[in-house]
Amino acid sequence: MSEDLLTAAQMRAVEAAAISSGAVSGAELMERAGGFAAEAIRARPPGVEAGRRTALALCGPGANGGDGFVVARLLAERGWTVEARLLGDVAALTGDAAQAQRRWARIGRTLPLGSVDGPGDEPPALVIDAVFGTGLNRPLGDETMAALEASLARFGGPEALAGRVVAIDAPSGLCLDSGRLLCPRYFAGAAALTVTFHAAKLGHVLAEGPETCGALAVGDIGLAPWRDAAAGRARLAAPGPAHLKRPGHKYSHGHALVLAGGVGRGGAARLAARAALRAGAGLVTLCPPPAALIENAARLDAVMLRPVADAAALTEALADPRVSAVALGMGLGVGARARALTAAALGSGRAVTLDADALTSFRDDPAALWAMTHPRTVLTPHMGEFAALFPDIADALRAPPRRGPAFSRVDAAARAAARAGCVVLLKGPDTAIATPDGAAVVSAAAYARAAPWLATAGAGDVLAGVLVGLMARGWSAEVAAAEAAWLHVEAARAVGPGLIAEDLPDALPGVFARMAAPDFRSRAF
Numbered sequence: 001m002s003e004d005l006l007t008a009a010q011m012r013a014v015e016a017a018a019i020s021s022g023a024v025s026g027a028e029l030m031e032r033a034g035g036f037a038a039e040a041i042r043a044r045p046p047g048v049e050a051g052r053r054t055a056l057a058l059c060g061p062g063a064n065g066g067d068g069f070v071v072a073r074l075l076a077e078r079g080w081t082v083e084a085r086l087l088g089d090v091a092a093l094t095g096d097a098a099q100a101q102r103r104w105a106r107i108g109r110t111l112p113l114g115s116v117d118g119p120g121d122e123p124p125a126l127v128i129d130a131v132f133g134t135g136l137n138r139p140l141g142d143e144t145m146a147a148l149e150a151s152l153a154r155f156g157g158p159e160a161l162a163g164r165v166v167a168i169d170a171p172s173g174l175c176l177d178s179g180r181l182l183c184p185r186y187f188a189g190a191a192a193l194t195v196t197f198h199a200a201k202l203g204h205v206l207a208e209g210p211e212t213c214g215a216l217a218v219g220d221i222g223l224a225p226w227r228d229a230a231a232g233r234a235r236l237a238a239p240g241p242a243h244l245k246r247p248g249h250k251y252s253h254g255h256a257l258v259l260a261g262g263v264g265r266g267g268a269a270r271l272a273a274r275a276a277l278r279a280g281a282g283l284v285t286l287c288p289p290p291a292a293l294i295e296n297a298a299r300l301d302a303v304m305l306r307p308v309a310d311a312a313a314l315t316e317a318l319a320d321p322r323v324s325a326v327a328l329g330m331g332l333g334v335g336a337r338a339r340a341l342t343a344a345a346l347g348s349g350r351a352v353t354l355d356a357d358a359l360t361s362f363r364d365d366p367a368a369l370w371a372m373t374h375p376r377t378v379l380t381p382h383m384g385e386f387a388a389l390f391p392d393i394a395d396a397l398r399a400p401p402r403r404g405p406a407f408s409r410v411d412a413a414a415r416a417a418a419r420a421g422c423v424v425l426l427k428g429p430d431t432a433i434a435t436p437d438g439a440a441v442v443s444a445a446a447y448a449r450a451a452p453w454l455a456t457a458g459a460g461d462v463l464a465g466v467l468v469g470l471m472a473r474g475w476s477a478e479v480a481a482a483e484a485a486w487l488h489v490e491a492a493r494a495v496g497p498g499l500i501a502e503d504l505p506d507a508l509p510g511v512f513a514r515m516a517a518p519d520f521r522s523r524a525f
Helices: 008-020 026-042 063-077 095-105 142-153 209-213 224-229 267-278 290-297 311-317 336-347 356-360 366-370 383-389 391-398 409-420 459-472 477-495 503-516
Strands: 004-006 054-059 081-086 110-112 126-130 165-168 191-197 215-219 234-236 255-259 283-287 325-328 351-354 377-379 423-426 430-434 440-444
Touching (some): 026 063, 267 283, 311 336, 336 351, 336 356, 409 423, 409 430, 430 477
Parallel strands (some): 165 191
Antiparallel strands (some): 430 440
16 A cells, blocks of 8 residues: 555546556546445445445545446446435536446436435445545535435434445545545544545545544555656655664664753653653663752663753753754743753754743744754644644634635644744644655554554653654654654554553564564554
């Protein structure tokens, strides 16, 4: 499966490049897509009752509807009882969709979507949602909604069909560029399975996408040779460079400094420091104020300690050329000291991870922070911290979507990264990572990689620690951010429900061991 995450426009560009090459026709791609979907349905997706082979195919007026007619025909040829309904008039269909409908018409009839007549009122075993797919760019109108509701009313409405829906490309109403619902009333949350083709789309992994799509299957329909037609595509986070240490000594694997808060506030930084060491940094030094030195010494062994009272003391510590990366903000405290330490860290030219209090300390003057950040900086805000630093971008993300493509978390991270001049890692189940030049990665804790137990105190501190550990080893800010986010989810999956933040660093060796196995395969969906 491709690790690309495409927008609707990028998917159209790939298809157009394939068709214009003469190697494949649009009709053939539609047949391949419908064939993959039919096979996925034959595998009985969750919610479809065993032994029942009845289906209702809801088809739209475009290519998504054409896919639906292919699925309807293939299921009927395999003994299913299929009812097909079309939004609009058959005579208005054009191109490949019209051809798909004509092939279906040889074995079955097409009823209007809004008519109440039909073969019976018993709910079908499954509903094929092929009304709107990748190209939806506006809310479903009142007329369309009325037609859908009329078609489903005789079965008890959408609620009665929950868990029986197989969506082609996307549940209708979902913006596949953002994962945001343009129409929250239709099949939202009801899909048992969503089948898409060539590559997952951004909307499958962002925002409401995962909870709306159910399970996700990505079908190979032979478009890989034309993937580069999708310029500027985002990527799905996946394991990259080897994690096993190369030959050398501890200093050749990097030295990370982790700044800590005062007495009674060192837990977050200790979590980060341990994670940095587990991530492969050769040395990690925790730097609390002098008064908190003994408290931290009682809790640490392999992590070293150095008191740092102020920015001057940090500058002195950074005079050691063997120090390669710095992380600060976790439990640091908000205010002048945090701002001064941040300025010293950024001024050193080292790789820097800024989290929590280091970000919040600049909420009243974000421009002062942007004047200091550089390409080896990574900001790791959650949504609240992001809104404090980028209020206008956060407002755009929070605004209800009125049209598609709707503004997405990837858009937000990219705009923020361009403004800040550094990498931005916007934390969440759909973590979005962007660089100033617009490159984007999504680390999706969804589908087979869902890890809702990561919503626990201290988990973000561990993420910052893994990130600074990788940066200490010399990884670029972008690569380290994507890898850290991926490892964070893998470690959480390894622990499972009941996880607390302290579990995460110690789960990393098991993750690395699995990655080193010859048969290792990264989970995506």
